[in-house]
Amino acid sequence: MSQPLADITPSEMMTVTAARALGNGTTCFVGIGLPSEAANLARLTHAPEAVLIYESGTLQTRPDVLPLSIGDGELCETALTTVSVPEMFRYWLQGGHVDVGFLGTAQIDRYANLNTTLVGDYREPKVRLPGGGGAPEIATNSKEVFVMVKQSRRTFVKDVDFITTVGFGRDGTARDNMHPETARHMGRGPTRVITDLCVMRPDPVDHELVVTALHPGVTRDQVIDATGWDIRFADTLETTAIPTAEEIEVLRSLKVRTERHHAGDTV
Amino acid sequence: MAEFLSLHDAVARFVENGATVAMEGFTHLIPFAAGHEIIRQQKRELTLIRMTPDLIYDQMIGMGCVKRLIFSWGGNPGVGSLHRLRDAVEHHHPVPLDIREHSHAAMACAYEAGAAGLPLAVLRGYVGSDLPKVNDQIKSITCPFTGEELAAIPSIRPDVAVIHAQKADRHGNVLIEGIIGVQKEAVLAATHSIVTVEEIVESLDTHPNACIIPGWAISAVVVAERGASPSYAHGYYPRDNGFYKTWDAIARNRESFAAWMNDHVMNARPEESTR
Structure with missing residues (x-):
């Protein structure tokens, strides 16, 4: 059963859509914030x-509440095991x-390059x-990358001020013509x-x-207004499936649990 | 063999003005008490190294202890910016801050290389990133076997590593549990090391593969109860997430920052300084 559309916020629509992109059995290197919310919603649904x-x-962590930081105790207590940070990056990610x-991300451009370093010079x-x-190595050493970010002209810019984390580079070719050994280990990048x-998906x-799918009720003009370049739309533009009542309920109770947990912290 | 020292004496002996200091802790076990003691002793011109400089480095930078920061992510986790770090980078206040910026993967490799006594770390990293354009310490090296170009950065070999851990036994052997970060690598990479602990116990009483740093590989062990607060010590006390949120307002302007530091650090005794 789907949730009545009027009852769903744009941010819930984003989280549920992102969660659905994560297949069962997938190994996912999770960034803090929105990706963590979506990845845990996927795990709980x-x-x-x-x-x-x-x-x-x-x-292999199964937090009951969303962590505030990337190293909250909740993550360690609910994990299969906890390894050192060098082991994480060298064996598990680079391996x-x-x-x-x-x-x-803070900024993203038309070639899905990410900037989390600075605005300006x-x-x-x-x-x-x-x-x-x-992020720089998560984006190159994972088999593929999902990016999740609220859309606005400030965030979606034609060219990022600084490429912290590569998507497809300044001209879209950064992942082409690599040394075969590098190519063998590099992922496909943002999909x-x-x-x-x-x-949105990158043009093949x-x-x-x-843009390959609009969320229900969103117009092309809204997307154009919130994008800092001349955004293209796919010939066959899909409409994102409406979240189910269960997805919305699980997401909301996860957020309530999380808020209650962090509100319990002393101030 | 590790010497058991007071926090004051350990910092006075091993942290010199101008030293390169790595105070590690990946969100967990951050050595706040030791950082506060460095601030109280008004150490200057330090080069600070850390993957995730958070509130304690914000405080040390804001108090004018630091001339250079080597790091890979400088923020208040889950909250936002470090305002004292930003003020130093954006407005050169209270003193100009030179930054050398890396990625986590590179710094983790550089600590490991330092611990292994190697001059450099090699990784498949920084592909397509602008970071090598702004940090001349990021170079490339060609694999002599495959011809592949890989990233190379200098290993991290600090003058002093400072970490916090749960406990030590009477021989100064230290046990670290939970999120162990790069603490062991930092200690082994450094010339000197200070380990603050929650308590000294008769026996570490643990399993064969526990993360233990032998006392003979550590310079000084210091008892600092709640020495990681407002960060946390797995098995002892939780992270004070509320304080991390409160810090945002305290550090946002120079006056409220200075007042807080005065009340909670400069005019506090070591055992009172952390929350």
């Missing part, structure tokens, strides 16, 4: 066997065990952001970008992001 790993070293890298930044963290308005030839 259609993908109970999804393996979630976080860069703090927690392998080729991750199917999907699930990332958020590197030496004299207008806004200094936290930096790359695990979907899920926003609160739509789903030039790798520019193309």
Whole structure:
């Protein structure tokens, strides 16, 4: 049964759509924030066997509440095992065990390059952001990458100010013509970008992001207004499936549980 | 063999002005008490290394202890920016801060290389990223066997590593449990090391593959109860997520930051300084 559309927020639509993209049994390297919410929703609904790993070293974790930080105790307590951070990045990620890298971002451009470093010039930044963290190698060493981010002109820019994490590079060719040994270990890069308005996928030839599905009730004009470049739409544009009542209920109770848990923290 | 010292004496002996200091902890077991003692002793011109500089580095930067930061993610996890770090980068306040920025994978490899006594770390990293354009310490190396070009960065070999752990026994052997981060690598990569612990016990009483750093590989062991707070110590106390959220407002302007540091660090005794 689907939830009545009027009752679903755009951000819930985004989370459910992103969760659905994660197949059961997939090994997913999870970024904090929105990706963590979607990956855990997937685990609690259609993908109970999804393996979630976080860069703090927690392998196959099943948190009951969403962590505030990437290294909350909840992640370690509910994990199959916890390894050191060098082991996580070297053996598990670089070693080729991750199917999907699930990332958020501050800025994204038409070739799905991500910027979490700064706005403006590197030496004299207008806004200094936290930096790359695990993302640069998650994006190249995972077999594919999902990006999840709320859509606006500030976020969706023609060219990012700084490529922290590569999608397809400045001209869409960054993953072409690699040394065979590198090519053997590099993933396909971003395969979907899920926003609160739509789903985008890279064009198979030039790798520019193309809208392939609109969320129910969203118009092309809304997407155009929220994108900083001349965004293309697929010839056959799909409409995202409406979330089920169960998905919405599980998501909301996860968020209530999480809020209650973190509100219990002393201030 | 590790010496058992007071926090004051350990910092006074091993952390010199101008030193390269790695205070590690991946969200968990962050050595706040030791950081506060470094601030109280007004150490200057430090090069700080850490994968995830969070509140304690924000405090050390805001108090003028730091000239250079080597890092891979500098934020308040789950909350937002580190405002003192931003003020230093964006407005050079209170002193200019030179930053050398990496990715997590690279820094993890560089700690491991440091622990292994190698000059550099090699990884399949930074592909397509702009980071090598702004950090001249990120170079490439060609594999002599396959011809593949790989990223190379210098290994991390700090003058001093400072970490916090759950417990030590009477010989100074230290047990770390939970999210273990890069702490063992940081200690083994460093010339000197200070390990603060929640308690000293008769026996570590653990399993054969536990993460233990032998006392003979550590310079000083210091008892600092709740020494990781507001971060957490697995099995002892939880992360004070509420304080991490509160810090955002405290650190947002220079005056409220200075007042908080005065009340909670500068005018506190070591055992009172952490929450």
